[in-house]
Amino acid sequence: MAYKDKGSQDFKNKTFLSSFEFAVQGLRTVFKEERNMRKHCRVAVLVILLGFFFHLSISEWLWTLLVVFLVIVMEIINTTVENIVDLVTNYHFHPLAKKAKDMAAGAVLFTALLAVVVGSFIFLPKIWLFIVH
Numbered sequence: 001m002a003y004k005d006k007g008s009q010d011f012k013n014k015t016f017l018s019s020f021e022f023a024v025q026g027l028r029t030v031f032k033e034e035r036n037m038r039k040h041c042r043v044a045v046l047v048i049l050l051g052f053f054f055h056l057s058i059s060e061w062l063w064t065l066l067v068v069f070l071v072i073v074m075e076i077i078n079t080t081v082e083n084i085v086d087l088v089t090n091y092h093f094h095p096l097a098k099k100a101k102d103m104a105a106g107a108v109l110f111t112a113l114l115a116v117v118v119g120s121f122i123f124l125p126k127i128w129l130f131i132v133h
Contacts, residue, residue: 030079036108037075044068047119054126064122067115074111078104
């Protein structure tokens with residue numbers, strides 16, 4: 001898609017459908033090109049299957065889905081930051097570019113740690129009961 005001058009009305013997508021198509025293409029791209037996204041999605045599927053196996057309550061499902069989607073969203077944002085930094089720096093090292101990439105990766109790590117904490121609160125007692133019974 002060729003972008004027009006920002007003052008032009010043609011700069012924005014004209015329909016909801018075209019916006020939706022671009023969003024789906026973005027999801028396909030990040031899934032195809034980012035190894036970590038594929039790992040996060042595999043873990044998400046495993047966690048969801050465990051949720052069905054352990055018959056999570058509504059509130060447990062809400063917390064579980066919240067952290068699963070937060071990790072995936074943060075990975076998308078991290079990938080976006082990496083691509084923008086690479087575009088702007090033309091793949092040349094710059095200390096500020098490194099800082100931006102490291103901070104975006106840190107946000108994913110921090111969110112993943114939250115997911116582990118929430119998952120531990122929800123699943124560890126259920127796993128323990130499953131093992132001892």
